[in-house]
Structure formats: structure tokens, C-alpha cells
Amino acid sequence: MRKLQHISVHNFALSNGETTSLGLTYQVFGQALHTAPIVLINHALTGNSNVTGINGWWNDVVGNQNIIDTQKYTILCFNIPGNGFDNKEENLINNYKDFTANDIAKIFEIGLYTLNIDTIHTVIGASLGGGITWHLAVNNPNLFENIVVVASHWKADDWLIANTFIQDNILNNSNRPMEDARTHAMTFYRTATSFNKKFEGQKEAHFYAVENWLQYHGNALKNRFQLSSYKLMNHLLKTIEVAKSHEEFTNKASKIAGHIHLVTINTDGLFLADNNWETYIQLKPKKENLSISEIKSIHGHDAFLIEFEQLSKILKPIFQLSTLKRIGLTKYKQTAS
Structure with a gap:
């Protein structure tokens, strides 16, 4: 680097x-x-x-x-x-x-x-x-x-502001703020068609593949990003x-x-x-x-x-x-x- x-x-x-x-x-x-x-x-x-x-x-x-x-x-x-x-x-x-x-x-x-x-x-x-x-x-x-x-x-339009508002609430109120905010965010970064085509209802062990994928992204961000950083970046979107x-x-x-x-x-x-x-x-x-x-x-x-x-x-x-x-x-x- x-x-x-x-x-x-x-x-x-x-x-x-x-x-x-x-x-x-x-x-x-x-x-x-x-x-x-x-x-x-x-x-x-x-x-x-x-x-x-x-x-x-x-x-x-x-x-x-x-x-x-x-x-x-x-x-x-x-x-x-x-x-x-x-x-x-x-x-x-x-x-x-x-x-x-x-x-x-x-x-x-x-x-x-x-x-x-x-x-x-x-x-x-x-x-x-x-x-x-x-x-x-x-x-x-x-x-x-x-x-x-x-x-x-x-x-920023009302739709973007609404999503940043939900993200901010998760980041400030959840017991797992980084993981929960990130899994929520992935649902509007992608589309329903993208999810359905990628996972096709598959299961991995006792969980749906889409659940494991979302959990992976939540954990990955938690391991490389700071909570205060996520709060700031999310806030900047609506400004x-x-x-x-x-x-x-x-x-x-x-x-x-x-x-x-x-x-x-x-x-x-x-x-x-x-x-x-x-x-x-x-x-x-x-x-x-x-x-x-x-x-x-x-x-x-x-x-x-x-x-x-x-x-x-x-x-x-x-x-x-x-x-x-x-x-x-x-x-x-x-x-x-």
C-alpha cells in the first residue's frame, strides 16, 4: 500500500x-x-x-x-x-x-x-x-x-434522508450497531432481483444463504470500521x-x-x-x-x-x-x- x-x-x-x-x-x-x-x-x-x-x-x-x-x-x-x-x-x-x-x-x-x-x-x-x-x-x-x-x-432527497435516519437509529440504539446497520444497508445497496438470483432460496446448515451473507458483511465491516466513523459517513449522506x-x-x-x-x-x-x-x-x-x-x-x-x-x-x-x-x-x- x-x-x-x-x-x-x-x-x-x-x-x-x-x-x-x-x-x-x-x-x-x-x-x-x-x-x-x-x-x-x-x-x-x-x-x-x-x-x-x-x-x-x-x-x-x-x-x-x-x-x-x-x-x-x-x-x-x-x-x-x-x-x-x-x-x-x-x-x-x-x-x-x-x-x-x-x-x-x-x-x-x-x-x-x-x-x-x-x-x-x-x-x-x-x-x-x-x-x-x-x-x-x-x-x-x-x-x-x-x-x-x-x-x-x-x-439528498427524502428517500435518502429516510434511510440515513433509520441507519442512525440503528447505530445509536442497537446492541449490535455495526452489524445491524450494515445488514440493513445491504438491502438497499442491492436489489430484490440481485438477491433472488444470487441465493435462489438456498440453505447453508440451519440458515438461509442470504442470512449468512448478510451476517458476513455485518461482521466484516465491524472488524475494519469504527462505529463513530460509520455514524459520521451515514450522516454526511443526508447533508x-x-x-x-x-x-x-x-x-x-x-x-x-x-x-x-x-x-x-x-x-x-x-x-x-x-x-x-x-x-x-x-x-x-x-x-x-x-x-x-x-x-x-x-x-x-x-x-x-x-x-x-x-x-x-x-x-x-x-x-x-x-x-x-x-x-x-x-x-x-x-x-x-
């Missing part, structure tokens, strides 16, 4: 007016910073900065000769503060309701400033990471050449709110200079596909460089972690060689020499 690096953030003003100091950790993969076009990846709820390599959670997308090629790009990923990836208890966040997705975006902005990054080839985020990506793009309309939002939306209305959002998003690529999933039960199509229809008249693609899958929200072939085909035009030439890969090589 690439070395985890640290940035100290002092006296950061949260959206609620409180001030805090915290640590921001990150990893860099592929080419060294400032020697190649930069791809910023924003991780999902239980994800982290380890996007590729040993235990990399997006190895099928990021890596040597993959669609986001580590031979051609610098890949940067920040950890959402409080996600526990640095294994330092003092960096966990217990006052999780004080933070918003926009706060996290602004903390990432401090990280970019600290690293002297003023232009980024592509920012890409899925699920919670996609919401943070929207906030970053609206806050910095001239920073990104490409903005890729996968299985996410610019505003995604680039704008309060479609009109306000359209005005803000139309000012983004880069090409916005929406990637939705037809069976997503968390961030509904209809919301992304409505965004596309309303924004397209005011923003020509806007596109939308849809992953077809029985697997629901988790399809962005399963349907790698479809996702790679969607991303290919963004990361093909001609794009590198257009932004000046030669310039980066000369700077590094």
Missing part, C-alpha cells in the same frame, strides 16, 4: 459556525504530483484512499493499463476526516452531526491548496463521494476539466445539498467550466436514476458540455463496484490518449525533467 500522507488543518470553520482542527490524510498513486495530469477520486461511505494496489477497492478501474491508468496519470485520494483509515483514535470524530458534505469538500480544497494543485484533469466520485464531488465542482467552477459523478446526486431548488442548482452548475459526466444506475435504490435524468434535462439547455450515461444492472447501487466493464466503457472517452494530448501531457513531462 502506498504511504499514507498527512496534512494538518487548523481552525477550520464548520458550516454551523464552530471551529475545529483536524488531520487530512491522503495517498498518491501512479505518477508523482505535478508530473502528469491529476485525477482526484472521492471515496464512498465505507471506502478510503487506497484506491488501487494491495486491497485497493477500485483495482478494476484504477491501475496499470486500466481505464484510469497509473502509467499516465497521478491519482490522488483524500480520506474523509474521521473515517479511521489512519488507525488513530484521536482523529475519530464524535460530534458527527456538526459536519456536512460541503465541509468535507472545503477541507479537501485546503488539501489541494496545500499541495499546490490548481488544475485537475478529472474529479470522480461515487455515492457519498459523488455528493462531495458536486460540492467541489460548484465551489471551484474552474478547477476541473472533467467532473464525473457516479451513482449520486447534488441533493449533500449543493442547492435547495432545481433553479438554484442550475444557476450554479451552469457556471462550471468543465465537462460534467453523470453516470447513473438504472436500478439504484439509494440515489435514484430518475433524479439524475431530471438533472440532465433541466441543466442541458444551460450547459452544452454535459452528458449522461446509465449502467444497466440487476445489482442496484453497488453496481459501480460490480459492473466494471460497463463503467470502463463509459469512462473511456474521458481518459483516452487524445484527451491527454489535448491538455498537454508533454508539458507535464518537461516540467518533471
Whole structure:
């Protein structure tokens, strides 16, 4: 695993007016910073900065000769503060309701400033990471050449808020908070069709296979994730709110200079596909460089972690060689020499 690096953030003003100091950790993969076009990846709820390599959670997308090629790009990923990836208890966040997705975006902005990054080839985020990506793009309309939002939306809808509310109740009231919250979450990360096709009513010993599978995922998360981290990440989902209305959002998003690529999933039960199509229809008249693609899958929200072939085909035009030439890969090589 690439070395985890640290940035100290002092006296950061949260959206609620409180001030805090915290640590921001990150990893860099592929080419060294400032020697190649930069791809910023924003991780999902239980994800982290380890996007590729040993235990990399997006190895099928990021890596040597993959669609986001580590031979051609610098890949940067920040950890959402409080996600526990640095294994330092003092960096966990217990006052999780004080933070918003926009706060996290602004903390990432401090990280970019600290690293002297003023232009980024592509920012890409899925699920919670996609919401943070929207906030970053609206806050910095001239920073990104490409903005890729996968299985996410610019505003938490009532359905998403309802699910985060149930999750928060489980996390604060259950005797097995991590296991119970995770098993509940798996039922809306996937679909009924996905479950039925995978298990077909099979039994293993005295339990249904689906019960064992859910228990496995609950135990696995408990063993690798902190309770305070889960509470924070779940809470951040419902705070995604680039704008309060479609009109306000359209005005803000139309000012983004880069090409916005929406990637939705037809069976997503968390961030509904209809919301992304409505965004596309309303924004397209005011923003020509806007596109939308849809992953077809029985697997629901988790399809962005399963349907790698479809996702790679969607991303290919963004990361093909001609794009590198257009932004000046030669310039980066000369700077590094």
C-alpha cells in the first residue's frame, strides 16, 4: 500500500459556525504530483484512499493499463476526516452531526491548496463521494476539466434522508450497531432481483444463504470500521445539498467550466436514476458540455463496484490518449525533467 500522507488543518470553520482542527490524510498513486495530469477520486461511505494496489477497492478501474491508468496519470485520494483509515483514535470524530458534505469538500480544497494543485484533469466520485464531488465542482467552477459523478446526486432527497435516519437509529440504539446497520444497508445497496438470483432460496446448515451473507458483511465491516466513523459517513449522506431548488442548482452548475459526466444506475435504490435524468434535462439547455450515461444492472447501487466493464466503457472517452494530448501531457513531462 502506498504511504499514507498527512496534512494538518487548523481552525477550520464548520458550516454551523464552530471551529475545529483536524488531520487530512491522503495517498498518491501512479505518477508523482505535478508530473502528469491529476485525477482526484472521492471515496464512498465505507471506502478510503487506497484506491488501487494491495486491497485497493477500485483495482478494476484504477491501475496499470486500466481505464484510469497509473502509467499516465497521478491519482490522488483524500480520506474523509474521521473515517479511521489512519488507525488513530484521536482523529475519530464524535460530534458527527456538526459536519456536512460541503465541509468535507472545503477541507479537501485546503488539501489541494496545500499541495499546490490548481488544475485537475478529472474529479470522480461515487455515492457519498459523488455528493462531495458536486460540492467541489460548484465551489471551484474552474478547477476541473472533467467532473464525473457516479451513482449520486447534488441533493439528498427524502428517500435518502429516510434511510440515513433509520441507519442512525440503528447505530445509536442497537446492541449490535455495526452489524445491524450494515445488514440493513445491504438491502438497499442491492436489489430484490440481485438477491433472488444470487441465493435462489438456498440453505447453508440451519440458515438461509442470504442470512449468512448478510451476517458476513455485518461482521466484516465491524472488524475494519469504527462505529463513530460509520455514524459520521451515514450522516454526511443526508447533508449533500449543493442547492435547495432545481433553479438554484442550475444557476450554479451552469457556471462550471468543465465537462460534467453523470453516470447513473438504472436500478439504484439509494440515489435514484430518475433524479439524475431530471438533472440532465433541466441543466442541458444551460450547459452544452454535459452528458449522461446509465449502467444497466440487476445489482442496484453497488453496481459501480460490480459492473466494471460497463463503467470502463463509459469512462473511456474521458481518459483516452487524445484527451491527454489535448491538455498537454508533454508539458507535464518537461516540467518533471
